[in-house]
Amino acid sequence: MTDWIDIGTIADIPQRGARTVQIGGEKEIAVFRTGDDQVFALVNECPHKNGPLSQGIVHGHNVACPLHNWTIALKTGEAQGNDEGCTPTVAVRMDGDRILIAQPVQAREAA
Amino acid sequence: MEFQDGTQAGMEPALDSGDALLTPADGGREHLVVVGNGMAGCRAVEELLARDAARYRVTIFGAEPHVNYNRIMLSPVLAGEKSFDDIVINTREWYADNGIDLIAGDPVSAINRSAKAVTSRSGRTVHYDKLLIATGSDPFIIPVPGKDLPGVISFRDMRDVDTMLAAAANGGNAVVIGGGLLGLEAAHGLTLRGMKVTVIHLMDTLMERQLDEAAGWLLKSALEARGQTILTGANTAEIYGEGKVEGVRLKDGREIPASLVVMAVGIRPSTALARGAGLAVNRGILVDDHMVTSDPDVLAVGECVEHDGNVYGLVAPLWDMCRSLADGLTDRHTGYKGSVTSTKLKVAGLDVFSAGDFSGGEGSEDIVLRDASRGVYKRVVVKDHRIVGAVLYGDTADGGWYFDLLRKGEDIADIRDLLIFGPAFASGGGALDPKAAVAALSDDAEICGCNGVSKGQVVACIEQGARSLDAVRGACKASASCGSCTGLVENLLSEVLGDGVQSGPKSLCKCTSFGHDDVRREIVAQDMRSIPEVMQKLHWSTPDGCSSCRPALNYYLLCALPGIYQDDQQSRFVNERMHANIQKDGTYSVVPRMWGGLTNPRELRAIADVVEKYDAPMVKVTGGQRLDIFGIKKEDLPAVWADLNAAGMVSGHAYGKSLRTVKTCVGSEWCRFGTQDSTGLGVKTERMTWGSWMPHKFKIAVSGCPRNCAEATIKDFGVVCVDSGYELHVGGNGGIHLRATDLLCKVTTEQEALDYCAAFIQLYREEARYLERTAPWIERVGVDYVKSRIVEDHAGREALRARFLCAQSFSQDDPWAQRAAGARADLHQPLNPTAIAAE
Numbered sequence: 022m023t024d025w026i027d028i029g030t031i032a033d034i035p036q037r038g039a040r041t042v043q044i045g046g047e048k049e050i051a052v053f054r055t056g057d058d059q060v061f062a063l064v065n066e067c068p069h070k071n072g073p074l075s076q077g078i079v080h081g082h083n084v085a086c087p088l089h090n091w092t093i094a095l096k097t098g099e100a101q102g103n104d105e106g107c108t109p110t111v112a113v114r115m116d117g118d119r120i121l122i123a124q125p126v127q128a129r130e131a132a
Numbered sequence: 133m134e135f136q137d138g139t140q141a142g143m144e145p146a147l148d149s150g151d152a153l154l155t156p157a158d159g160g161r162e163h164l165v166v167v168g169n170g171m172a173g174c175r176a177v178e179e180l181l182a183r184d185a186a187r188y189r190v191t192i193f194g195a196e197p198h199v200n201y202n203r204i205m206l207s208p209v210l211a212g213e214k215s216f217d218d219i220v221i222n223t224r225e226w227y228a229d230n231g232i233d234l235i236a237g238d239p240v241s242a243i244n245r246s247a248k249a250v251t252s253r254s255g256r257t258v259h260y261d262k263l264l265i266a267t268g269s270d271p272f273i274i275p276v277p278g279k280d281l282p283g284v285i286s287f288r289d290m291r292d293v294d295t296m297l298a299a300a301a302n303g304g305n306a307v308v309i310g311g312g313l314l315g316l317e318a319a320h321g322l323t324l325r326g327m328k329v330t331v332i333h334l335m336d337t338l339m340e341r342q343l344d345e346a347a348g349w350l351l352k353s354a355l356e357a358r359g360q361t362i363l364t365g366a367n368t369a370e371i372y373g374e375g376k377v378e379g380v381r382l383k384d385g386r387e388i389p390a391s392l393v394v395m396a397v398g399i400r401p402s403t404a405l406a407r408g409a410g411l412a413v414n415r416g417i418l419v420d421d422h423m424v425t426s427d428p429d430v431l432a433v434g435e436c437v438e439h440d441g442n443v444y445g446l447v448a449p450l451w452d453m454c455r456s457l458a459d460g461l462t463d464r465h466t467g468y469k470g471s472v473t474s475t476k477l478k479v480a481g482l483d484v485f486s487a488g489d490f491s492g493g494e495g496s497e498d499i500v501l502r503d504a505s506r507g508v509y510k511r512v513v514v515k516d517h518r519i520v521g522a523v524l525y526g527d528t529a530d531g532g533w534y535f536d537l538l539r540k541g542e543d544i545a546d547i548r549d550l551l552i553f554g555p556a557f558a559s560g561g562g563a564l565d566p567k568a569a570v571a572a573l574s575d576d577a578e579i580c581g582c583n584g585v586s587k588g589q590v591v592a593c594i595e596q597g598a599r600s601l602d603a604v605r606g607a608c609k610a611s612a613s614c615g616s617c618t619g620l621v622e623n624l625l626s627e628v629l630g631d632g633v634q635s636g637p638k639s640l641c642k643c644t645s646f647g648h649d650d651v652r653r654e655i656v657a658q659d660m661r662s663i664p665e666v667m668q669k670l671h672w673s674t675p676d677g678c679s680s681c682r683p684a685l686n687y688y689l690l691c692a693l694p695g696i697y698q699d700d701q702q703s704r705f706v707n708e709r710m711h712a713n714i715q716k717d718g719t720y721s722v723v724p725r726m727w728g729g730l731t732n733p734r735e736l737r738a739i740a741d742v743v744e745k746y747d748a749p750m751v752k753v754t755g756g757q758r759l760d761i762f763g764i765k766k767e768d769l770p771a772v773w774a775d776l777n778a779a780g781m782v783s784g785h786a787y788g789k790s791l792r793t794v795k796t797c798v799g800s801e802w803c804r805f806g807t808q809d810s811t812g813l814g815v816k817t818e819r820m821t822w823g824s825w826m827p828h829k830f831k832i833a834v835s836g837c838p839r840n841c842a843e844a845t846i847k848d849f850g851v852v853c854v855d856s857g858y859e860l861h862v863g864g865n866g867g868i869h870l871r872a873t874d875l876l877c878k879v880t881t882e883q884e885a886l887d888y889c890a891a892f893i894q895l896y897r898e899e900a901r902y903l904e905r906t907a908p909w910i911e912r913v914g915v916d917y918v919k920s921r922i923v924e925d926h927a928g929r930e931a932l933r934a935r936f937l938c939a940q941s942f943s944q945d946d947p948w949a950q951r952a953a954g955a956r957a958d959l960h961q962p963l964n965p966t967a968i969a970a971e
């Protein structure tokens with residue numbers, strides 16, 4: 022069983038942009054909205070040097086990290102091209118225009 | 133005998149006129165009367181004579197007082213490349229030898245079909261058995277005031293050319309209305325004859341009926357380079373002048389003085405005569421496949437006819453029509469099936485070819501080869517494995533081949549991959565894979581025709597270390613001229629080096645095959661207004677670009693459309709979106725603007741307060757004479773800005789591809805060496821330039837004497853004050869590749885220094901590529917070019933400056949104040965998790 026947390030509506034996130042959300046004392050999560058209105062969530066840390074991915078340029082289903090321009094796939098969290106590394110993903114579910122994300126494991130255990 | 137409906141009594145020839153009525157007698161031969169001594173009329177007669185010289189007695193009426201000449205060649209006559217005698221097709225002897233009566237200079241004014249006779253303006257009446265109407269076209273005259281003024285002419289016949297030559301003898305200005313084939317040839321001729329020519333074209337693309345936008349643009353720049361002024365999207369309101377033409381006024385109010393106006397906006401089939409005789413006429417005189425009109429004894433041919441819904445304005449269809457006509461007149465009825473046309477522009481040194489349909493309808497695909505820097509553009513439009521259209525610019529050698537494939541409707545599936553390289557490669561073995569085809573070429577096969585480079589030579593130069601297209605071009609010249617072999621060279625590169633090929637500075641990014649300059653130019657040429665529109669029109673290969681092209685496009689649009697373009701924040705790098713510099717820990721640094729590096733207690737107090745209030749771990753004096761507050765969280769930024777705003781400070785743009793700082797020294801106000809008020813000039817410069825977005829960051833400095841304490845000679849724009857004025861330096865930077873400035877010029881007043889600065893910035897804004905700083909830009913275009921634009925071209929400098937100030941009027945709006953007031957709060961605040969739903 023997954024606990025889903027309502028974090029707002031799709032309209033709260035700019036198209037080709039992201040917002041962050043903090044659940045309990047967990048690592049900040051970046052929630053992305055793509056040009057075709059899909060929503061993805063990743064831990065807001067680049068696998069390279071922890072750049073805040075939420076501040077990157079969103080293109081296609083990728084985000085370019087604002088610090089050194091690595092490209093991270095939103096769906097898998099994997100660095101693209103010749104770079105290697107992976108950011109943890111967070112499951113997202115849409116309920117109408119509301120965005121629900123899966124509660125991070127540790128937060129749930131602590132609860 | 134009955135009259136046809138619609139016959140106008142007034143147009144009836146007077147059969148009882150005193151002239152002798154020629155009868156069909158003449159040894160029983162039928163009498164063919166031709167109205168129109170032009171290209172189609174005479175060709176029809178030639179075709180007829182070739183089939184059966186004895187069958188008809190022929191009389192030709194011509195409105196022009198000449199024998200038949202090649203109308204197409206009027207352009208070279210105007211341009212001074214040919215004389216009238218050179219372009220005569222049929223001499224007087226030809227008419228005499230073939231027993232043809234030529235009645236030149238006497239147009240037919242009416243046809244009486246019931247009496248089977250025509251009457252001319254001079255009153256001559258001639259009987260016919262068969263009548264051939266070949267009256268061609270009338271130039272279309274746009275119905276604006278002043279269209280009838282002396283000096284307003286069209287471009288259709290020898291008389292027009294004579295008028296133009298007479299006008300050109302006096303020099304002065306000419307306006308050509310219409311940027312189609314005819315207009316451009318007229319403009320070219322008049323330019324060669326020494327007139328200053330402006331072409332006014334209603335559409336945005338020259339020759340839009342023959343060319344697509346890209347080729348039209350190349351053409352436009354080539355013509356401009358030849359000194360013509362080309363105004364596209366320009367609508368003529370009026371031709372003005374007292375008693376003779378003095379100029380043209382456009383709908384937008386612009387006035388262009390001219391002593392000669394050539395209208396070349398199009399032609400209309402000349403149908404008045406046929407209409408008057410009650411023949412069926414639509415756009416043109418309606419004819420069947422044998423060129424017979426609604427009256428079986430009246431035929432028509434050439435531009436005056438409409439066949440199967442089409443009217444033509446080129447000669448090739450006439451030849452086909454004349455063949456079918458002559459076949460019909462000699463009872464062998466083959467039938468005309470319509471024509472596909474191709475066009476070439478006859479302007480020396482400008483090769484333009486177009487054929488068929490290139491509008492790119494449903495299901496059609498484009499194969500494009502472009503080498504804009506060398507002025508070559510080829511586009512073949514393919515539909516269902518067949519060529520339906522082609523546009524060639526710069527290198528039209530293969531035009532005939534494409535046209536042939538198009539006309540024959542040949543299946544090109546097998547040669548598709550090599551089609552764009554022309555017959556030499558496409559027919560080479562029918563190989564499907566272009567790489568395999570190149571691999572299959574022998575070592576001595578020629579790759580680059582322009583420079584005579586063989587495959588063996590290209591391969592050798594790659595093996596000796598040329599690892600990119602540019603390197604090959606530099607090393608052995610292959611693909612360095614017309615560019616049509618670029619694809620072949622690229623294939624050879626990847627064949628020899630595999631993945632080791634280095635890509636040159638070709639395309640803007642991997643989402644497009646266009647380079648920066650192409651994209652920019654097309655944005656302006658096609659008046660594109662948004663990033664999606666650019667991506668759509670220029671066939672981006674990704675849905676919404678990437679982090680390289682989006683910021684570039686955003687900038688290019690912003691620069692092209694000040695005040696109109698809606699900045700796309702999502703296409704900006706984080707710093708420009710957050711209006712602060714992101715640091716490695718994800719916090720931001722904040723640099724308030726201090727004009728010219730000056731500050732005061734109030735500002736310093738506000739900065740000190742911010743540092744304490746938001747717990748900023750560090751404050752630092754920057755190299756650009758500002759204070760940088762570090763470690764601010766994105767949530768706190770709006771509040772920090774509100775506090776700084778309250779003390780009168782605005783964004784310092786220390787984060788942007790924009791004007792950063794104007795660094796100054798104390799200058800003549802305080803310094804014992806100072807020659808001018810460098811601080812004051814610095815402040816004025818910064819007031820003028822702050823807030824402007826640029827291709828890259830831009831730094832300015834003003835030093836009060838050649839000791840140069842403000843380090844002005846490693847800035848994008850640096851002023852070094854001297855006793856006699858101001859030395860202006862450009863294109864310097866610190867950083868990894870230190871570069872000292874080039875001296876642009878010296879000016880004597882402060883105002884000039886400001887004006888040149890504005891003009892230089894605007895030139896950089898308009899012409900440098902995104903993320904190209906002034907130093908590499910100047911190294912690319914040359915400092916002499918910059919001088920020619922800023923120092924030598926006074927009007928140009930003034931225009932650049934005006935454009936800069938216009939753009940500034942929209943951009944000097946403090947982004948911090950907007951955010952402090954609540955704009956885009958979403959960028960600074962996290963989302964609020966609200967409820968937990970279990971599942």
Ligand SMILES: Cc1cc2nc3c(=O)[nH]c(=O)nc-3n(C[C@H](O)[C@H](O)[C@H](O)COP(=O)(O)OP(=O)(O)OC[C@H]3O[C@@H](n4cnc5c(N)ncnc54)[C@H](O)[C@@H]3O)c2cc1C
Pocket residue numbers: 167168169170171172173193194195196203204205206207238239240241266267268269287288289314317402405433434435436444445446447448450476478
């Ligand atoms: C400057 C210029 C450049 C051109 N360049 C090209 C080119 O590069 N390629 C191309 O394919 N085409 C070109 N054209 C178009 C080409 O010239 C025409 O398609 C062709 O001349 C049409 O032939 P036509 O016989 O139908 O008409 P015309 O050649 O115009 O002949 C019609 C003749 O009929 C005469 N006439 C009209 N009414 C009467 C009357 N009532 N009685 C007696 N005579 C009459 C006219 O005075 C004229 O001499 C060009 C045209 C011009 C003007």
Ligand code: HEM
Pocket residue numbers: 707713723752753754755756760786787788795865866867868869
């Ligand atoms: C987005 C990237 C960059 C930002 C936001 C940025 C911002 C800044 C800032 C805030 C300063 C003042 C620093 C201080 O003295 O504390 C500065 C100075 C400077 N930067 Fe950068 N910088 C960037 C990249 C670069 C790069 C790539 C170069 C070199 C190619 C460069 C060259 C310089 C130089 C030479 C100075 C000193 C200027 C002087 O003393 O007048 N910067 N930059």
Ligand code: SF4
Pocket residue numbers: 797798799800803804805806807810835836837838839840841842
């Ligand atoms: S540049 Fe010249 S005027 Fe300015 S501070 Fe230095 S010495 Fe003085």
Ligand code: FES
Pocket residue numbers: 067068069070071072086087088089090091
């Ligand atoms: S931290 Fe993301 S690319 Fe370096």
